[in-house]
Amino acid sequence: MTAVQRVLVVGSDSHAWLAAAALKRAFHRRGLDVCVLDLGATGDAPVARWTLPSLLGMLSLLGIKETDFVRRTDATFKLATEHRGWQSATSRFLHAHGELGIELAGVPFYRYLLQQAVRRSKERHELYSLAAMAARSGRFARPMSHSRLTSSFTYALHVPEASCAAYLREHAERLGVRRIEGRLEHVALAPSGDIDELILANAGRAKADFYVDCSGRAGRLIGRVCDAPRDDWSAWLPNDRMLSAAAAPIDDARAVTETIAQETGWLWRLPLARSSAVGFVYNSAFLSDEAAIERLVSFGAVRSEDVSRTVLSQGRRQRFWERNCVALGEAALEIEPLAGASLHFTQLGIATFIEMFPIARDTRLETIEYNRTVGEYADSLRDFTIAHYMTSARSDAYWAAARAAAPPLRLQHKMDLYAATGRIELLDNEVFDETDWAWLLLGSGAFPDRIGLHSQSTLSNLRSGDLVGLRESIERLAATMPRHMDFVRQHG
Template structure:
């Protein structure tokens, strides 16, 4: 029962410096924080898209949004556009908003379903979503409205390397100590806890709690403590990604593009100074050269660096916290970047640790609860990603035929069957994705409920039509007042 007075973070990058910044900001002088990293070790650094909780993180840290946008070359993200996922030529959005206005006991989509079934109203549900409307129009400005129907949730695209540097510049003045060096040896106490990191030059960095941000290497959690890994590649077989930056487009889209191909998918992420591009693919269905050729042939702007190949295995460490080591970031597991969850998992891992931070010693019950919540979060994200792949009409390649025939987890099977029966969606406690997210992807992938909630029948046909017309008009009203995305960025960054 050693009191936790010093935290040692192994590894920099987004995971390391985000962990350092948040721990120091919240715990202050209660603990000392030392971050060990080596300039000789590169970072993956392609995770340039985020989801809305990052805004709360920045607020907790006290980060000024204009400074953040300017220094990380960030742009606004309102949604992800999925192209060719349901079928070739088909597209839909997973926006951060929610369509329409829900009733107390009945989500809006039940009203939409009744209108569709009873009088053939084929208006896409996204026409009632402000995030979608702004994404399509290329417009954005923060909206402060009393009516929740006009909320415009957003996140960011940014340069991950610049973000790590920004966080370092933020963290060191607060008292985070950075130590440059390569780890040569890891020592342990008699009980298995990590005692220290011994660097190549002989220096020894001791700590009471260690945060493993060493990436796929997972130097502490896997190589030293050997916790094991749950391999999920049997349901998420993509195990490679090519990444390459290109020149920016003249017009900056306020959303990520996810474009499905015959053995995986391509991302396109707009930044202020360049585009991020990548091809995620299954090496069992496509060679590395074929994937590279496909990516380079679909860039639409000139590459500004050589392509970089990243190899990974989807899954999670069997324990994210073991002994006195907590793994954060890629060392804790990896779920491909389809829904931009990697940076959020760093954030949620540290927030979870802060909520359970050991004071006078590490208690087994605390560790068990941390691991239980971490596992649940990973499982729900896995199911959400798998939904995109499994519920498809594509049969044009072996990859998509295999994905259609997968034996999906019971948890996802139940969620799909429930939605198809009567449109019900119930969010689990540790599920990152809200009802609106599940709704948009299930509808986008071609799932349609057979029935709707009976509350939708409490309105006459005329009342329902008038209500839908009114909600649609309310959602469209702000568009004329918003800046273009590029004009917002110019104003926000002081250019």
């Protein structure tokens, strides 16, 4: 068997450069040669991304200073996502990053809020989150470790795709990652079925022991070595188009991603340091592309010629790792950006691959375990995204169609158990934790019929008045934070 000494990453976006930098950083003492075949822009990515807090940890592991990354990429901070119009024309709720309340004698705080709702004494759950209160009021500060409350939240970033990819490329090259340019003409296979080499335009060739496919939705490499069909999620996630565009800056912008439900899809908007970005995710069976572009142009005050257009085919590979090729980014999974987890899913794939990095070319056991683990990550991301539509109360034909298909069995079980007991069951390798699900279910007004007996007993004597001090402390701390955009300019 031949040990893996050379890895070729194929792609040009943030997924590709994140993978290349992570592999080089992880195995630099082993002398692993990492090269990126830069294919140029694929048009798959939106003009900007909202992320999850895990990106900050990944940047730190790569040796990247957060302040430098934020300043040089035109990024801003993200404390929450605000979902508007998902229940009714005037409804809105936040999904904030970080804790919700405090643990009560071993019982998660969200169950107290559920008990209050069951008792018809519903409370505003956002009042018990420092991240949510700061986000609502347009304020931001990094967590501080000197008290439980000031360390009770975390945050993510809004970042333009082009500047993010450029920054990661520069950093990867400093780490020793090589870069070549070329147009991929053909993927040549060895008699074993492994990828032997890549044939480029102008008779060029690129050869490695292992290949990382970040070529976008086309999956130029993984599609050549793996003939397994994709899992098609369109029955549950029927949106098949995504538009995005750069827009003018937002005055005094909050650290918030906005999603705004429409009768045929949902719009989004996020702030950047010197601009903003807008987008529209929709189903072409309910709205023509021309009408969708007009909607986005009106919403974002952008020009139609500046709108980036992407065709979505939501689903995932059944096998992400096949022979000497692993797929990351859109080559592995296509899903609308509602949960902001695109880069997070790639990070999970990278981390799992590094853990199972092949010692030799015979990778049958590692491949099986990788595909099982990453498949569970993918399905949990799918379920969390579907749950936004399941819990919507809108009656438009588009929304009714999105709820028409019976949900995946694992999601149906989760929702049934929650409805019966107020318990949020987490399976292995879930992307979102119990608190994330609580934010979604509380915000959408999806309350259980009852909560479990143990929670009832523990919380039986607790009343809203007992928590006045907690609410006041959160409100007071949020008010002391600087304005979000002031923080970006001064401390980014």
